[in-house]
Amino acid sequence: MPSLLALALALAARLSLLTLPLSTLAAPFNSARTVTPPTGPKVIIDNDWCITCFVTYLVPLDYGWDIIGILSDTSNSWSLQGALHAQASLEIGGLDSCIPVYSGADFPLLQTAHTFQTWELLHGVLPWEGVFAKENATLEALGNDPTSGDPKRVVEEAFEKPGYGYPNGSLATDTTAAGFLVEQVRKYPGEVVIYSGGALTNIALAVRMDPDFAKNTAGLYIMGGYIDRMIEQTSGDVLQADLVSDINLIIDPESAKIALTADFPNITIVGNVANVLTPDTAYLEDVFEVENPFSQLMLSYAPTFLPFWDETAAAIMVDPSIVLEEIEFYADVDTSFNSPYYGYIRPYQAALMPPGLRTVRYITKVNETALSDIIKHSIQYPKTCADLGK
Ligand SMILES: *[C@@H]1O[C@H](CO)[C@@H](O)[C@H](O)[C@H]1NC(C)=O
Ligand SMILES: *[C@@H]1O[C@H](CO)[C@@H](O)[C@H](O)[C@H]1NC(C)=O
Ligand SMILES: *[C@@H]1O[C@H](CO)[C@@H](O)[C@H](O)[C@H]1NC(C)=O
Ligand SMILES: *[C@@H]1O[C@H](CO)[C@@H](O)[C@H](O)[C@H]1NC(C)=O
Numbered sequence: 001m002p003s004l005l006a007l008a009l010a011l012a013a014r015l016s017l018l019t020l021p022l023s024t025l026a027a028p029f030n031s032a033r034t035v036t037p038p039t040g041p042k043v044i045i046d047n048d049w050c051i052t053c054f055v056t057y058l059v060p061l062d063y064g065w066d067i068i069g070i071l072s073d074t075s076n077s078w079s080l081q082g083a084l085h086a087q088a089s090l091e092i093g094g095l096d097s098c099i100p101v102y103s104g105a106d107f108p109l110l111q112t113a114h115t116f117q118t119w120e121l122l123h124g125v126l127p128w129e130g131v132f133a134k135e136n137a138t139l140e141a142l143g144n145d146p147t148s149g150d151p152k153r154v155v156e157e158a159f160e161k162p163g164y165g166y167p168n169g170s171l172a173t174d175t176t177a178a179g180f181l182v183e184q185v186r187k188y189p190g191e192v193v194i195y196s197g198g199a200l201t202n203i204a205l206a207v208r209m210d211p212d213f214a215k216n217t218a219g220l221y222i223m224g225g226y227i228d229r230m231i232e233q234t235s236g237d238v239l240q241a242d243l244v245s246d247i248n249l250i251i252d253p254e255s256a257k258i259a260l261t262a263d264f265p266n267i268t269i270v271g272n273v274a275n276v277l278t279p280d281t282a283y284l285e286d287v288f289e290v291e292n293p294f295s296q297l298m299l300s301y302a303p304t305f306l307p308f309w310d311e312t313a314a315a316i317m318v319d320p321s322i323v324l325e326e327i328e329f330y331a332d333v334d335t336s337f338n339s340p341y342y343g344y345i346r347p348y349q350a351a352l353m354p355p356g357l358r359t360v361r362y363i364t365k366v367n368e369t370a371l372s373d374i375i376k377h378s379i380q381y382p383k384t385c386a387d388l389g390k
Pocket of ligand 3 (some may be wrong): 190217218219265266268
């Protein structure tokens with residue numbers, strides 16, 4: 001279990017081995033490049049990153065969005081491990097020199113492995129426990145991302161896979177993830193869209209740090225918040241139950257409540273609808289018709305039993321034309337530890353709601369064909385920092 005210092009030394013040692021900047025090393029594709037600076041909205045992407053999670057940033061890049069920073073959060077695994085995944089994939093794609101990665105808050109506002117596991121004793125086990133699954137050294141040695149235990153623990157085995165690698169560059173440390181959110185929204189008021197594909201901890205911290213933060217963003221997109229799918233959790237196996245449940249809000253219910261009741265100009269939630277598209281091997285092979293490091297990683301490591309959850313939310317963010325149906329309601333989040341719905345969204349109509357809530361858009365139907373095409377194109381034709389002129 002490396003200490004933070006050991007990790008920092010290891011990173012420094014790796015860095016000093018490099019004689020060329022990474023951006024010149026990583027120019028393996030798109031040989032005839034024309035520089036196309038981003039013309040779309042600015043966006044900060046906060047996610048619980050993994051080996052194939054890069055599609056969440058490739059989609060906005062493909063639509064000409066300006067990714068001003070990437071944040072990690074503690075949700076599927078610890079924030080630091082996730083930040084290193086984001087950094088690794090950016091390096092592999094020649095995107096690390098123009099997109100900084102900030103590791104987010106280590107812990108949710110209140111939840112710990114102890115409270116989470118105690119809640120499970122009271123209310124039953126979640127089909128997917130994310131970062132608060134029990135620590136398991138056997139699984140980590142096999143290359144699984146760390147769960148429970150020390151949040152600063154990095155499992156290098158999760159990076160030591162063909163076509164992938166432990167990052168050679170450093171995470172950004174000039175400020176915290178929440179500090180970066182506040183700083184950038186002050187710098188570009190009204191211009192920065194916030195995307196959240198994991199827990200909402202960093203975003204809630206930014207909301208509380210700066211009373212003008214939420215209203216001065218250009219909106220919030222959230223993957224998570226499944227509603228009315230309990231019966232379906234009873235009628236199949238545990239994987240089936242996993243597919244109709246989610247962890248993003250449940251890992252940090254208090255942050256979810258702070259974010260969903262803050263005065264963002266608008267909040268779009270991609271919950272149930274995020275299950276619409278699950279890649280199969282044929283799809284991944286089709287994507288690999290255009291070979292590059294990203295299409296190779298997808299073919300090698302994308303699970304063919306899990307839907308494109310975060311990817312669907314990213315596509316909805318950049319291309320509203322794929323939304324076929326949506327509803328609007330007032331949203332609360334259950335923050336009662338003694339509730340079996342701790343961390344779940346509670347939707348309301350105005351006449352029945354408690355005070356302090358606001359409306360959210362909840363997407364209910366998307367164009368699957370268009371979604372499939374958007375994801376495919378983003379992986380096949382990724383831009384590099386050189387392409388972006390950055
Ligand atoms: C760790 O995971 C392995 C593989 O799934 C499992 O066989 C083992 O029982 C787990 N160990 C603990 C202590 O839960
Ligand atoms: C970092 O450098 C090592 C040694 O060259 C390489 O094996 C590894 O893949 C690199 N990591 C990334 C993320 O590119
Ligand atoms: C959200 O609000 C921003 C800022 O007012 C606006 O530019 C954007 O179009 C809105 N998005 C949606 C989906 O309503
Ligand atoms: C869905 O997208 C496809 C491909 O972009 C398009 O041809 C089709 O008309 C769209 N369908 C709907 C219902 O919008």
